Amino acid sequence: xxxxxxxxxxxxxxxxxxxxxxxxxxxxxxxxxxxxxxxxxxxxxxxxxxxxxxxxxxxxxxxxxxxxxxxxxxxxxxxxxxxxxxxxxxxxxxxxxxxxxxxxxxxxxxxxxxxxxxxxxxxxxxxxxxxxxxxxxxxxxxxxxxxxxxxxxxxxxxxxxxxxxxxxxxxxxxx
Numbered sequence: 001x002x003x004x005x006x007x008x009x010x011x012x013x014x015x016x017x018x019x020x021x022x023x024x025x026x027x028x029x030x031x032x033x034x035x036x037x038x039x040x041x042x043x044x045x046x047x048x049x050x051x052x053x054x055x056x057x058x059x060x061x062x063x064x065x066x067x068x069x070x071x072x073x074x075x076x077x078x079x080x081x082x083x084x085x086x087x088x089x090x091x092x093x094x095x096x097x098x099x100x101x102x103x104x105x106x107x108x109x110x111x112x113x114x115x116x117x118x119x120x121x122x123x124x125x126x127x128x129x130x131x132x133x134x135x136x137x138x139x140x141x142x143x144x145x146x147x148x149x150x151x152x153x154x155x156x157x158x159x160x161x162x163x164x165x166x167x168x169x170x171x172x173x174x175x
Contacts, residue, residue, distance in 0.1 A: 012035070012037065013045055013048075016035060016042060021162050024059065031046075059161075069125065069126060070124065070126070070131070072123055073120065073122050073153075073154065074120070074121040074123070074131075074135050074149055074151055075149070075150045075152070076120075076138075076146055076149050077117050077148045078119070078145055081145055091110075099138055100133055103125065103130045104125065105123055105130070106125075107121060107123045109122040109123075117150075121138075131153070135149050135151050
């Protein structure tokens with residue numbers, strides 16, 4: 001049975017997204033060649049995906065050790081107290097990096113999850129002490145809504161954003 005035009009459009013979008021997710025710097029010409037599409041078709045699809053907010057943006061994945069930053073994961077468990085709309089707006093619209101004004105904190109990822117925890121925050125900080133201070137400030141600021149916070153320190157990325165770490169030999173020696 002032939003595919004519907006809507007299914008073909010989605011398939012075409014997925015081909016382009018697959019390439020962009022592994023190489024955001026890929027040129028329209030390269031994408032067109034890999035997908036077997038015209039340059040104009042690729043450009044139209046990318047513009048449509050950007051307008052629809054399917055593509056949020058483009059980013060470079062950097063070796064944070066170069067900047068003396070370590071990776072941390074904060075897992076947060078909520079209590080049953082309903083979250084005030086003003087507080088929800090603050091969490092959704094601010095970066096939260098400013099909770100710790102005397103140190104560098106770079107929040108990478110905030111996700112609401114279902115399971116043992118309700119939220120996962122990944123961030124970069126210069127050291128474990130700074131990361132703990134950030135978690136403590138977070139818990140203080142939102143204490144009415146937070147039952148517990150747990151902190152994990154990442155040792156190294158094996159994969160990040162679908163890409164394998166280019167320093168795998170160094171990682172293998174570590175293990």
